[in-house]
Amino acid sequence: MAAALRHIRGNTYYLPGTTNVGVVVNGNQCVIIDTGRDRRYGKQIASILKKEGLKAGGVINTHGHADHYGGNGAFAGVRIYASAIEKTMMENPILEPMFLFSAAPVKELQNPVLMAEASRVDAVITPGKCTIDGIDLEVVALPGHCLGQIGIVTADGVCFCGDAYISARIVDSYGMPFTVDVTLALETLNRLKQSKYACYVPSHSVISSAPAAEIQRNITAMENTLDLILDLLRKKTYSREEIVAYYMAVRKRKQNTLQYALDYSTVSACLTHLHARKKVTHYIKEGKMFWQRED
Numbered sequence: 571m572a573a574a575l576r577h578i579r580g581n582t583y584y585l586p587g588t589t590n591v592g593v594v595v596n597g598n599q600c601v602i603i604d605t606g607r608d609r610r611y612g613k614q615i616a617s618i619l620k621k622e623g624l625k626a627g628g629v630i631n632t633h634g635h636a637d638h639y640g641g642n643g644a645f646a647g648v649r650i651y652a653s654a655i656e657k658t659m660m661e662n663p664i665l666e667p668m669f670l671f672s673a674a675p676v677k678e679l680q681n682p683v684l685m686a687e688a689s690r691v692d693a694v695i696t697p698g699k700c701t702i703d704g705i706d707l708e709v710v711a712l713p714g715h716c717l718g719q720i721g722i723v724t725a726d727g728v729c730f731c732g733d734a735y736i737s738a739r740i741v742d743s744y745g746m747p748f749t750v751d752v753t754l755a756l757e758t759l760n761r762l763k764q765s766k767y768a769c770y771v772p773s774h775s776v777i778s779s780a781p782a783a784e785i786q787r788n789i790t791a792m793e794n795t796l797d798l799i800l801d802l803l804r805k806k807t808y809s810r811e812e813i814v815a816y817y818m819a820v821r822k823r824k825q826n827t828l829q830y831a832l833d834y835s836t837v838s839a840c841l842t843h844l845h846a847r848k849k850v851t852h853y854i855k856e857g858k859m860f861w862q863r864e865d
């Protein structure tokens with residue numbers, strides 16, 4: 571993490587790091603957006619704010635993934651804000667691996683990538699304007715990467731957009747970003763691409779005043795995955811398990827439980843999207859869920 575705040579515009583700053591952290595200032599008070607992966611990361615943020623003479627009056631989490639709320643524990647006594655769905659995830663970290671495994675998860679999925687220290691959430695925030703600790707902000711819904719993800723737009727026109735899009739470099743090596751709802755993710759990405767904020771701060775890429783090309787790379791990666799699945803199903807039906815295996819082979823994935831669970835979820839989200847568009851249909855036979863083209 572950077573050793574000092576970086577100025578963006580007006581009263582809006584950030585701390586670049588493995589998770590970019592937003593800091594919106596009002597006098598000697600500030601609101602923080604996301605806190606990184608663990609309590610140590612949170613303590614680093616707290617010590618930089620102290621050096622800058624700032625006191626945190628609120629923490630907003632864009633979503634309930636471990637690397638976004640894991641540092642909340644370093645901000646005892648500070649009000650914590652999140653969307654209703656992500657509040658549930660943050661208060662019950664077992665839900666993330668349970669979500670991926672569809673039941674009590676095997677121990678390999680109970681790891682720090684998926685689970686941070688549980689965090690209380692003091693207040694639920696919903697899309698629209700709000701004032702936190704005297705700081706005017708706008709909350710925007712950015713669902714798709716997870717269901718309750720929000721972005722925070724400051725009065726200076728800076729949009730902290732969580733993991734709504736990831737860096738073009740990661741898209742090139744990893745492919746489509748982890749997504750639980752492809753329909754919502756595409757809507758979110760297209761809306762962000764057309765938006766006209768002064769600056770965008772994704773959590774894991776560089777800040778930019780013109781992110782349309784990088785956002786489009788995320789959209790294209792999603793469309794390529796949808797096409798890949800449709801092409802696979804052109805001649806033959808396959809089970810969901812086989813589609814995941816094909817996807818992992820094409821993407822040259824490491825063969826481990828975490829990667830399998832992440833890809834299983836993303837492929838499932840693609841199948842649901844294609845099913846809603848009447849491109850594919852499914853049936854159960856011999857205890858397997860098979861997928862076939864509708865056309």
Ligand SMILES: [Zn+2]
Nearest residue numbers: 633635715733
């Ligand atoms: Zn995330």
